[in-house]
Amino acid sequence: MKKTLPIAMSNRHIHLSQKDLDILFGEGYELTKFKDLSQPGQYACEEKVDTVGPKGTIKGVRILGPVRGESQYEVSVSDAFALGVKPVIRNSGDIEDTPGVKLVGPKGEVELDKGVIVAARHIHMHTSDAEEFDVKDKDIVSIKVDGPRGLTFDNVLVRVSDKFALEMHVDIEEGNASGIKNGDMVELVK
Structure with missing residues (x-):
């Protein structure tokens, strides 16, 4: 008997730490739920940021909630090329020795020294x-x-x-x- 399951595509998005969220949107900021995602407790947020790499900028990248311990930016291989960073395929959360980018929010900017991955x-x-x-x-x-x-x-x-x-x-x-x-x-x- 076939064992089947549903599949879904993931577009570029950012998971933020509370520290980075505070810098980008203001101290004590709380994310605003836009819609629930398929995984329980996970949601897309109203908030978006711009991401700036050595070669280019991607505007309006959606944040996913809730906040995490460390910030992580999930991109496609084409996005990595557009930003000018090396595309590194990793499991979510495995961000050591990955490239970084600058995040630009309405209240501030954050230079991530790591965290840009192509999600495996x-x-x-x-x-x-x-x-x-x-x-x-x-x-x-x-x-x-x-x-x-x-x-x-x-x-x-x-x-x-x-x-x-x-x-x-x-x-x-x-x-x-x-x-x-x-x-x-x-x-x-x-």
Whole structure:
């Protein structure tokens, strides 16, 4: 029996620490929820910032909440080239030895010395989903995409938590290359 799950594309976005949020928007600032995301407790914010790299600027980059311990800017490979930084593919949270950029907000600017990543493809799974799919946290699997531009995504990290909802995430370029739409069903292949 096929084991399928929904897939979604992730566009560029920023996760901010409270310290950086305070500098960019003012001391004690709280993010304003724009809409909930598929993962419980995660949301897109009304707030946006401009990002400035050695070669170019990307304006109006959406912030995702809630705040995190360290700031992280997730981009596509094309975004990295536009900014003039080396595209480094990493799992979320793994920001050591990654490039930085300048963030420009309405009240101030922050120079990130690290934190710009191309997010590695990954699957969020609730613990009950992991049992059903017979996988565990940090397993590496493949995902088969059907259709006219069908392909297989290899090296997909499985992340398991009782706080997650079942969904695979790829960046916008990977999603467009495979012809998927948010919510399409894909097959997990071990």
